[in-house]
Amino acid sequence: MINITTSDNKGTYKQPNIFGYYGNFGGAYIPEMLHRNVEELRNNYLNMMYDTAFQKEFNDLLRDYVGRPTPLYLAKRLSNLHNTNVYLKREDLNHTGAHKINNTVGQILLAQRLGKKRIIAETGAGQHGVATATVCALKGVECVVYMGEKDIERQAPNVARMKMLGAKIVPATSGSKTLKDATNEAIRAWINDPLDTHYIIGSVVGPHPYPDMVARFQSIISAEARWQLKEKTGSELPTHVVACVGGGSNAAGMFYNYLDELSVELVAVEAAGMGIKSGYSAATTQLGKPGILHGSKSLVMQTADGQVVEPHSISAGLDYPGVGPLHAHLFESGRGKFLSATDDESLRAAFELAKLEGIIPALESAHALAALHQMKFKPSDVVVVCLSGRGDKDLATYMKAMHIEE
Numbered sequence: 001m002i003n004i005t006t007s008d009n010k011g012t013y014k015q016p017n018i019f020g021y022y023g024n025f026g027g028a029y030i031p032e033m034l035h036r037n038v039e040e041l042r043n044n045y046l047n048m049m050y051d052t053a054f055q056k057e058f059n060d061l062l063r064d065y066v067g068r069p070t071p072l073y074l075a076k077r078l079s080n081l082h083n084t085n086v087y088l089k090r091e092d093l094n095h096t097g098a099h100k101i102n103n104t105v106g107q108i109l110l111a112q113r114l115g116k117k118r119i120i121a122e123t124g125a126g127q128h129g130v131a132t133a134t135v136c137a138l139k140g141v142e143c144v145v146y147m148g149e150k151d152i153e154r155q156a157p158n159v160a161r162m163k164m165l166g167a168k169i170v171p172a173t174s175g176s177k178t179l180k181d182a183t184n185e186a187i188r189a190w191i192n193d194p195l196d197t198h199y200i201i202g203s204v205v206g207p208h209p210y211p212d213m214v215a216r217f218q219s220i221i222s223a224e225a226r227w228q229l230k231e232k233t234g235s236e237l238p239t240h241v242v243a244c245v246g247g248g249s250n251a252a253g254m255f256y257n258y259l260d261e262l263s264v265e266l267v268a269v270e271a272a273g274m275g276i277k278s279g280y281s282a283a284t285t286q287l288g289k290p291g292i293l294h295g296s297k298s299l300v301m302q303t304a305d306g307q308v309v310e311p312h313s314i315s316a317g318l319d320y321p322g323v324g325p326l327h328a329h330l331f332e333s334g335r336g337k338f339l340s341a342t343d344d345e346s347l348r349a350a351f352e353l354a355k356l357e358g359i360i361p362a363l364e365s366a367h368a369l370a371a372l373h374q375m376k377f378k379p380s381d382v383v384v385v386c387l388s389g390r391g392d393k394d395l396a397t398y399m400k401a402m403h404i405e406e
Helices: 032-049 052-066 076-082 100-113 127-139 149-154 156-164 179-192 210-218 220-233 249-258 325-333 343-357 363-374 391-405
Strands: 002-004 028-030 072-074 085-090 118-123 142-148 168-172 197-199 240-244 265-273 289-293 296-300 336-342 382-387
Touching: 028 032, 028 296, 032 052, 032 100, 032 179, 032 210, 052 100, 072 220, 076 085, 076 343, 076 363, 085 220, 100 118, 100 127, 100 197, 100 210, 100 249, 118 127, 118 179, 127 142, 127 156, 142 149, 142 179, 149 156, 149 168, 156 168, 156 391, 168 179, 179 197, 210 220, 210 249, 210 325, 220 249, 220 382, 240 249, 240 363, 249 265, 249 325, 249 382, 265 325, 265 343, 265 363, 296 325, 325 336, 336 343, 336 363, 343 363, 343 391, 363 382, 363 391
Parallel strands: 085 382, 118 142, 118 197, 142 168, 240 265, 240 382, 265 336
Antiparallel strands: 002 028, 072 085, 289 296
16 A cells, blocks of 8 residues: 655645645555556646646636536525525536536546546446546547446436446445445456546545545636625625535535635535434544545544444435545534534425425535524525535435325
8 A cells, every 4th residue: 555644744725735635634545556547647637737728628618518607596585584695506507417527527638638548437426427428428538437236226317328428337236335335346447457547536535636636626616606706795705605515526616715714604514314323324524533435534434443334315425434535624623514414304405495496406415405404694694505416316216205295
């Protein structure tokens, strides 16, 4: 194992130190066979990302292909419900229906510049898988997506989309057959074919430089929110920013350009599943302790002897036993406020938004909406919620909930 350890070199909330640490969390804990790939990426990603030609192609694709900027929408009836001002950052209106494509567009451009011929990815809810398959089709690159067998069943529409886009779907049949296991399989595949393959990780997890790289690609969310809010309210700064957290890519993007604005409360909402103490939960900051998962040190749900605990969430995208090192640092430092919402609370919040605003959210995003009921607001507050994805993929779950209610 290659272990790049921390040092006295201090990172910031926005950026890790030179070894990839946010405070006590991060780094790169990787097998020897992946060292070349990870080092190649670490040595090149910043120079490539901020190259003028890269930036032009990236921004052109975000505008003309993804459909950015996404609207910042004042949800008036939802605002009335909470007696405050709630704005929704409409990532659900991106091409492919979620924020994930912001990152996959960036990473496919990096992969091309690194001369990679094949892309692999992991996916939970299927949104990252669809976004990866989409950019691979756009660029004519081979695409293999690893997905838990359980998630394949509950996210059938996204599986069909990936196949239609030309991706090969490989089921992960071990463990809980969800996102953790899909990630394990993707890493194994990368070890077996490291030279021509680029692994597009979908969240702010994995070995350095992935957490930083993904956060930078997703930071477009809060960059837009600042100028959009200025247009609407006269100030770039809200009082609260709220986002759901599994691995944490939409939250990283939504928080990024507010991290150093200490007047802005950053609220991360985890999946409590059937209840934090129920044994069926994915609330990592409440249940986890420091450990190594998928190449970095973070908070991990684990037993006393270090075995990873199987997480549970009604939402496939939050069904993960860890959290990105940035979020672990925000939790430990107190910069972020961490709440959680249960399966039932999230379902109620999804139906509430549908009936109040005519917007059907993804189950992941519904966790962020559910947390609004746990918070106290002033009428003058400005609350920005990241609506990370749309609910098409979750219709089977919603239909089941409607049937139960009837």
